[in-house]
Amino acid sequence: MKILKKWSVVLILLTAVMLVVSCGGGGGGSVTSTAPSGSGSLTLDPVTKVISGSFTTTNVVNATLAHIHDGNIGVAGPVVVPLQQSSPGSATWMVPANSVLTDAQIARLQAGGYYVNVHTALNPAGEIRGQLNPDSTTANKFVASLNLAQEVPTPTTPVATSSGTGVMGGY
Numbered sequence: 001m002k003i004l005k006k007w008s009v010v011l012i013l014l015t016a017v018m019l020v021v022s023c024g025g026g027g028g029g030s031v032t033s034t035a036p037s038g039s040g041s042l043t044l045d046p047v048t049k050v051i052s053g054s055f056t057t058t059n060v061v062n063a064t065l066a067h068i069h070d071g072n073i074g075v076a077g078p079v080v081v082p083l084q085q086s087s088p089g090s091a092t093w094m095v096p097a098n099s100v101l102t103d104a105q106i107a108r109l110q111a112g113g114y115y116v117n118v119h120t121a122l123n124p125a126g127e128i129r130g131q132l133n134p135d136s137t138t139a140n141k142f143v144a145s146l147n148l149a150q151e152v153p154t155p156t157t158p159v160a161t162s163s164g165t166g167v168m169g170g171y
Contacts, residue, residue, distance in 0.1 A: 036060045036128045038146035056092045065119040066093040076152045
């Protein structure tokens with residue numbers, strides 16, 4: 001009877017370890033947030049070429065950085081404007097004061113060639129992304145709706161499987 005209890009404990013521990021592995025415990029590079037999203041806008045002053053604006057995220061765990069990048073839909077690209085958190089740990093990211101774009105950058109922005117990307121420690125390439133598009137109702141305003149589906153490549157939750165076998169012999 002003592003040996004059966006010992007095997008029961010071993011099987012329970014083995015089951016617990018398999019559960020942690022199959023649920024993604026200890027893994028990296030997967031989405032850590034539940035239904036991450038965000039939105040925001042920026043405004044271009046066509047005379048001074050200064051942009052201003054902010055983007056706010058929801059359900060993004062441990063965001064580390066956010067940027068405006070050069071890249072068409074589905075294409076990753078370099079940083080154009082680094083964004084700043086409005087306060088440490090805040091979910092709001094601001095365009096730094098007096099951020100000026102060149103004429104070529106303004107043309108890319110107006111053509112929908114820029115996107116906002118929010119990065120996390122587990123997804124340093126980006127947790128959520130949103131393409132900046134001209135606002136249909138306000139001149140020189142650009143809006144973005146950020147979500148997981150726009151990331152390149154799209155982060156996925158790891159698929160893990162596990163199995164175990166316990167053998168009792170000679171008892």
